[in-house]
Amino acid sequence: MAAISLSVVLGGALLTACGGTPQQGPGLVVWTLENLPDRFQATERLTQRFTEQTGIPVDLVAIDENQFSQLVMSSAAAGKLPDVIGALPLTSTWQLAGNELLDTAASQEVVQALGPGTFSGRALELTRDGDRQLAVPSDGWAQILVYRKDLFAAAGLAPPDTYDRITEAARRLNQGEMSGISMATAANDAATGQAFEGLAVGNGCELVGDDGAVALDSGPCRNTFQFVGDVAGNYAPPGAQDIDSTRATYFAGRSAMIVWSSFLLDELGGLRDDALPACPECTADPEFLARNSGVVSAIAGPDSAEPAQYGELTSWTVQVGAKREEAKKLVEFMMGEQAYPEWLAMAPEGKIPARRGTAAEPDKFTRAWESLPAGVDTKRPLAEIYPPETIAALRESPERFSRWGFEQGQGVLVGATAGEMPVPKAVDAMLGGSTPGDAAGEAAEEIRSIQTSLR
Structure with missing residues (x-):
């Protein structure tokens, strides 16, 4: 079982070890900007399953988006970047790219392994700089x-x-x-x-x-x-x-x-x-x-x-100096059949899939997304509330971002x-x-x- 550490933002305070900089542990250090408690816990369950299947420990850290820029630069200066970052918005992805903190070859290899044709073409374009695939696009609102x-x-x-x-x-x-x-x-x-x-x-x-x-x-x-x-x-x-x-x-x-x-x-x-x-x-x-x-x-x-x-697209990134092969395995797992539908289920109304399906089932994930229960206090699929044309417009929106x-x-x-x-x-x-x-x-x-x- 992975040793999971939680650094959740409560009342604007980032509760991390050693003065606010997440520390490298024995396994993969993974930052997630999904820092709301219920979403962090959902991510935690997925990383625990990854550890059970691969034996690779995961040290999961929740990061507040408003503090991300300062935190990532201080971590880079200290030589303590995480191995993987999840739920990263476009602007933050490009900020890391501009500071040469992304292993873009690793992202390209993950996209190739999963199949470029299984992704929204537009999502890949927005996360690409020339011939460099900066990140692995996951989902968006x-x-x-x-x-x-x-x-x-x-x-x-x-x-x-x-x-x-x-x-x-x-x-x-x-x-x-x-x-x-x-x-x-x-x-x-x-x-x-x-x-x-x-x-x-x-x-x-x-x-x-x-x-x-x-x-x-x-x-x-x-x-x-x-x-x-x-x-x-x-x-x-x-x-x-x-x-x-x-x-x-x-x-x-x-x-x-x-x-x-x-x-x-x-x-x-x-x-x-x-x-x-x-x-x-x-x-x-x-x-x-x-x-x-x-x-x-x-x-x-x-x-x-x-x-x-307009739409916001979030991605997975592998950082320079990461435990490269283990990091790639984690991203492939999170974007794969065992974990991806559960990741989208955190908030289907704001997690429209950027990976549409698999090579064998091209619409596997978009079909799954349509049936996922949305909501906080009451749970219902959006398709039970809104007409098919509304669901279709949402489903296809990443191609128009x-x-x-x-x-x-x-x-x-x-x-x-x-x-x-x-x-x-x-x-x-x-x-x-x-x-x-x-x-x-x-x-x-x-x-x-x-x-x-x-x-």
């Missing part, structure tokens, strides 16, 4: 636009999958206590940047061009700022909105649309007691809001011929800008009175300054 199907049908409105349709619906449904749309706009909320980027990529707005030059003040980006300023400034609740207030507004039945992540869906379905729908109709019919909500996964703006969708900067090799810049939040600050300033053009220009200049500091 999708940004979605959820809307009131009943209100749209009554008003004769088409699903809000373009800028024009979103604007028209927000304008017409913004009546009385009903806001047309609810989306994050607070300057200090990462959800504001995520919402903006999700709308931006659908309009051909990129953070940087193919030449690496900052492009946030381009025509498509200025038009995205204009669009956000229009709908959020005229048809959303007054004041700065954050991830919690937007959900509360939609759940209270006081918003016709909401931009959120797919993590909304279990809560919308009444599966989490501390975030239940509270619309007037929900008292007698708890599933009213879920039944009357539609989901748009990809949005198109006027400057783009194709719709696109579009993100700023990664394809241009600017993942380190993306990570740095996420910390400084230039786009959320620009959105907040625009809604406070600056013009969309000024907002785009100010955000672009701040990002250029960040880019210069990284050279």
Whole structure:
């Protein structure tokens, strides 16, 4: 049996040995950013099973994402990097790559062993830098636009999958206590940047061009700022909105649309007691809001011929200096038939599989994912709550994930800008009175300054 050590973040404190730096043990040292107690325990069960089958001990450590950057750099300086990291977001993956802390050949070998064709092609692209496979993509969550199907049908409105349709619906449904749309706009909320980027990529707005030059003040980006300023400034609740207030507004039945992540869906379905729908109709019919909500996964703006969708992708990485062969075995196990479905089962609404199946059964894992119970206090498969078209849109979303900067090799810049939040600050300033053009220009200049500091 593996000796498992737990370092869980409680109240913002990282409880680790020796001043906060995880120590190398006799077996594999594995960091996981799935640090919530129930998810850590699920990972622990899987690593224990791995040890029972292989005899390779695992020292499992839970890491808070907000402290990851500082912790990994201090560990690298001390020569005490973990062997494997799991549930690593794209920005963190690219940060490690930029600091040459990834064994990219090991990741490539794992992908080859599992079969490149069994993965989402888009997921592999987002975790690849030229011919280097930086990480083994595992799963992700999708940004979605959820809307009131009943209100749209009554008003004769088409699903809000373009800028024009979103604007028209927000304008017409913004009546009385009903806001047309609810989306994050607070300057200090990462959800504001995520919402903006999700709308931006659908309009051909990129953070940087193919030449690496900052492009946030381009025509498509200025038009995205204009669009956000229009709908959020005229048809959303007054004041700065954050991830919690937007959900509360939609759940209270006081918003016709909401931009959120797919993590909304279990809560919308009444599966989490501390975030239940509270619309007037929900008292007698708890599933009213879920039944009357539609989901748009990809949005198109006027400057783009194709719709696109924002999403976050998490991966497994092997670090330089790792116990290489043992580390590869662990990642292959976690992405294989014995462990992968259980990994996805931690939170199916936010763990959409990036590995679709096996060579023998190409859709094995996506089929399993559809039947996994979601929720916290109540457990039900999402497919029992939402129609097949919604489940299909979620299932296929990793193939549409579009993100700023990664394809241009600017993942380190993306990570740095996420910390400084230039786009959320620009959105907040625009809604406070600056013009969309000024907002785009100010955000672009701040990002250029960040880019210069990284050279």
